[in-house]
Each structure stands twice: as structure tokens, then as C-alpha cells.
Amino acid sequence: MSEQDQGLRLFCGYNIKRAFNVIQADVSQTLVPFGLRLVTWSALSVIHGNPGLRQSQLADILSIERPNLVVLLDELERADLINRDRDSADRRAYRLSLTEAGEVLYHEALLAMEAHEDRMTEGLTREDRAALIAMLRRIEANGKTGGETDGNGSLPEA
Amino acid sequence: MSEQDQGLRLFCGYNIKRAFNVIQADVSQTLVPFGLRLVTWSALSVIHGNPGLRQSQLADILSIERPNLVVLLDELERADLINRDRDSADRRAYRLSLTEAGEVLYHEALLAMEAHEDRMTEGLTREDRAALIAMLRRIEANGKTGGETDGNGSLPEA
DNA sequence: ACATAATAGTTATGTCGGATATCTATTTTT
DNA sequence: AAAAATAGATATCCGACATAACTATTATGT
Numbered sequence: 001m002s003e004q005d006q007g008l009r010l011f012c013g014y015n016i017k018r019a020f021n022v023i024q025a026d027v028s029q030t031l032v033p034f035g036l037r038l039v040t041w042s043a044l045s046v047i048h049g050n051p052g053l054r055q056s057q058l059a060d061i062l063s064i065e066r067p068n069l070v071v072l073l074d075e076l077e078r079a080d081l082i083n084r085d086r087d088s089a090d091r092r093a094y095r096l097s098l099t100e101a102g103e104v105l106y107h108e109a110l111l112a113m114e115a116h117e118d119r120m121t122e123g124l125t126r127e128d129r130a131a132l133i134a135m136l137r138r139i140e141a142n143g144k145t146g147g148e149t150d151g152n153g154s155l156p157e158a
Numbered sequence: 159m160s161e162q163d164q165g166l167r168l169f170c171g172y173n174i175k176r177a178f179n180v181i182q183a184d185v186s187q188t189l190v191p192f193g194l195r196l197v198t199w200s201a202l203s204v205i206h207g208n209p210g211l212r213q214s215q216l217a218d219i220l221s222i223e224r225p226n227l228v229v230l231l232d233e234l235e236r237a238d239l240i241n242r243d244r245d246s247a248d249r250r251a252y253r254l255s256l257t258e259a260g261e262v263l264y265h266e267a268l269l270a271m272e273a274h275e276d277r278m279t280e281g282l283t284r285e286d287r288a289a290l291i292a293m294l295r296r297i298e299a300n301g302k303t304g305g306e307t308d309g310n311g312s313l314p315e316a
Numbered sequence: 317a318c319a320t321a322a323t324a325g326t327t328a329t330g331t332c333g334g335a336t337a338t339c340t341a342t343t344t345t346t
Numbered sequence: 347a348a349a350a351a352t353a354g355a356t357a358t359c360c361g362a363c364a365t366a367a368c369t370a371t372t373a374t375g376t
Contacts, residue, residue: 004211004219007203007268011275012287013181014200015294018221020178022301023171039333042172045165053162056353061162063176065335070355092342092353110165117169122300124293129170132293135282136173142280143180197362214324223364228326250324250371 012139023120030116034109039064040076041113044098044106047082051097054087058096081105170297181278188274192267197222198234199271202256202264205240209255212245216254239263 008014027038036044039062046061047053053061059069073096076082081102084094098106121129166172185196194202197220204219205211211219217227231254234240239260242252256264279287 004208004215005200005204007207008200009291009295011271012279012290012294013178013185013196013275015291015298016174016178016181017196019294019297019301020171020174021221022298023174026301027171037332038171038175042163042166046163049165050162054353057162063179064333066354067336067356068334074355087353090343090353094354113169117171120297120300121170123296128293132170132290133167133173135286135290136170136177137167138281139177139278140173140180142278143177143184195361212324222362224325225327225365226363245324248324248372252325 016136026116026120027113030112031109034105034112035079036105036109040072041106041109043069043072043076044081044102044109047096048098048103048106052095054093055084055096056093076102174294184274184278185271188270189267192263192270193237194263194267198230199264199267201227201230201234202239202260202267205254206256206261206264210253212251213242213254214251234260 003009005014024038031037031041034041042062043058046058050057050061055069055073056066059066062069064072073082073084077084080099083097083099085097087093087095124132161167163172182196189195189199192199200220201216204216208215208219213227213231214224217224220227222230231240231242235242238257241255241257243255245251245253282290
């Protein structure tokens with residue numbers, strides 16, 4: 001009894017979707033003990049790496065809409081994980097940073113996420129993972145350049 | 159100005175999500191002329207490859223819940239793309255198949271989807287694509303075996 | 317055979333991620 | 347100073363996906 005979705009398995013999109021579904025399920029479980037979701041953890045990670053950035057910058061980096069980011073940050077602020085400090089030079093804007101508790105939680109969650117990553121990529125070598133990520137990024141880039149027929153884009157050699 | 163999501167780019171899940179987002183956007187556009195969505199096209203593909211299957215089987219193959227499949231099939235039936243024939247041996251069940259119009263539309267959409275796939279994977283060799291899909295399937299399998307510590311699962315060699 | 321359980325499909329409903337329109341406050345432009 | 351742009355917030359909607367419960371039919375167990 002061979003596969004019943006043979007026709008679909010030829011498409012990257014179908015496989016990507018299915019792989020993401022299982023990752024999403026596992027990552028949700030992984031983050032439950034920390035009271036985080038994938039998107040809130042992503043926000044913590046970016047704020048950790050770019051303290052002082054603005055909400056709109058964060059929204060751009062994560063490719064989420066500003067209105068949705070607001071409620072997400074409300075959630076993180078209520079949990080005392082981030083600071084929203086008014087920018088003294090531009091009083092419309094907030095500067096985002098992690099609180100002490102936010103830093104601690106971020107690092108704890110990072111360990112759990114690394115274990116999660118190892119679970120998900122079991123059977124793949126370190127080089128496999130690098131190649132996988134490079135190809136996914138290439139696909140992401142292909143999608144964003146709505147079809148300029150970039151004749152020779154290529155991947156960094158594994 | 160290096161990347162502002164460095165910490166996240168190390169995770170397959172983050173890259174998979176972002177790659178899927180651009181694929182999803184492109185595939186939606188690709189299927190608009192056919193009045194299809196990714197999930198309805200997937201259903202056509204599986205029915206095409208397995209004529210006579212039941213709704214619950216289709217739901218299993220596509221990993222979608224039965225209630226959601228019902229409305230999806232209603233949509234395809236209303237567009238006269240599929241037949242729902244009562245199984246004479248089990249009058250609870252329907253046997254699914256494509257109509258003539260469904261076959262025609264499926265093949266037309268297939269061509270468009272293959273062009274879409276080429277757009278998305280521009281810059282990847284045929285071997286890259288095969289390796290990518292193999293790794294994604296490995297991840298999918300890792301997720302489904304909720305952690306049995308399969309000591310030596312490996313990938314088919316590229 | 318008949319009561320019980322199981323199954324196929326359906327209906328109704330809830331949840332969650334993501335998108336748009338519009339608003340206020342502030343800053344920039346002219 | 348007036349008009350336009352920007353940062354963030356509020357309200358609202360849409361689509362993907364999940365669960366519970368219902369009807370009709372078939373399978374099971376004594």
C-alpha cells in the first residue's frame with residue numbers, strides 16, 4: 001500500500017506545510033511550561049538580540065501586522081517580561097527591552113527550544129540542517145522577489 | 159546591518175514557517191484562476207489518484223478533520239468537480255471521484271502548480287529539491303513518533 | 317434476534333492566527 | 347501654522363482548524 005498522496009509529495013509546499021504542522025505542535029508543547037507561544041517566544045528572541053528597538057521595527061522583522069503585535073506585547077508586558085519605555089526623542093514610540101525576568105525566561109525557553117530542535121531534526125546531520133535552512137531561505141527569497149527572473153541566484157555551498 | 163532575527167534563523171521551524179508563508183501566498187494566486195485553494199486542490203489531487211475513496215479516508219490522508227472536509231467537498235461538489243456516490247454495500251459512506259470537469263480542471267491546475275513549484279525553487283537543483291523534501295519528511299516523521307528515540311533512522315541517500 | 321456499540325457523514329460552534337480600517341497623539345514637511 | 351506622515355492602539359473581520367453532539371447505518375455480543 002504505497003502512498004496515497006503521491007501527487008502532492010512532489011511539491012515542496014505540501015511537505016513544508018506538513019512538516020510545519022508537526023513542528024508547530026511540538027513547539028507549542030515545548031513552550032507551555034513557560035507560558036509562551038511560538039510568536040511570543042520569537043518576539044522575546046528578537047528583543048533580546050535588539051534591545052531598544054521599536055514596535056514597528058519588531059513587526060517588520062517578524063513579518064506580523066502592527067495591530068497584532070500590540071496585543072502580543074500587551075501579553076508580554078502583563079507577564080512582566082518586557083519593558084515599553086517611551087522614547088524621549090520621539091514620544092510616539094516605545095523602546096522595547098527584556099526585563100530581568102524576561103531575560104531569565106528567554107534563556108530557559110531557549111534551552112527547551114534547542115532540545116525541541118534536536119528532537120525535530122533527529123536523523124539529520126549538522127550539515128543537513130544547514131543545507132535545509134539555506135534552501136528554505138532561498139525559497140523565502142524567491143517568493144519575495146515576485147518573479148524578477150534573477151538568472152543566477154545560488155546558494156552558499158554547504 | 160546584519161540580520162535582526164539571527165537567534166531565530168537557527169531554528170528550522172522559524173525558517174519553515176517563513177518559507178511556507180511565501181509559498182502559501184504564491185500558491186493562492188496560482189490557484190485563483192481555477193477557483194481553487196491549496197486545500198481544495200490537494201483534495202482533487204488525492205481523489206484523482208485514488209478514485210472511489212471515502213470521505214474519512216481522504217480526511218486521514220490530508221490530515222484534516224472530517225467536519226472540515228465536509229464543507230470543502232460541498233464546495234467541490236457545487237462546482238461540479240467531484241461526485242459523491244453512495245456506496246451500495248455501506249449506505250453510510252460516499253465514494254469520491256472526479257467528474258469530467260474535475261479531471262480537466264485538475265490537469266490544468268497541475269500545470270500551473272508545476273510552474274509555481276519551479277518559481278519557488280528557482281536556484282535549487284533537482285537534487286536539492288529531492289534532498290529538501292526528504293528532510294522535510296524526516297521532520298514530519300520525527301514529529302509523529304512522539305519521541306520513541308528511534309536510534310538509527312536515516313534518510314535515503316541523495 | 318435484539319440491544320449495544322461503533323462508524324460515516326453532518327451540523328453547530330469555538331478558537332486562534334492573521335488582516336484591514338480607523339482612531340489619537342505626536343512629529344515632520346511645506 | 348496647516349497638511350501630511352508616523353507610532354501605536356482599538357475594533358472588527360476572515361479563514362484555518364478543532365471539538366461536541368446529532369442522524370443514519372452497520373457491526374457486535376450475548
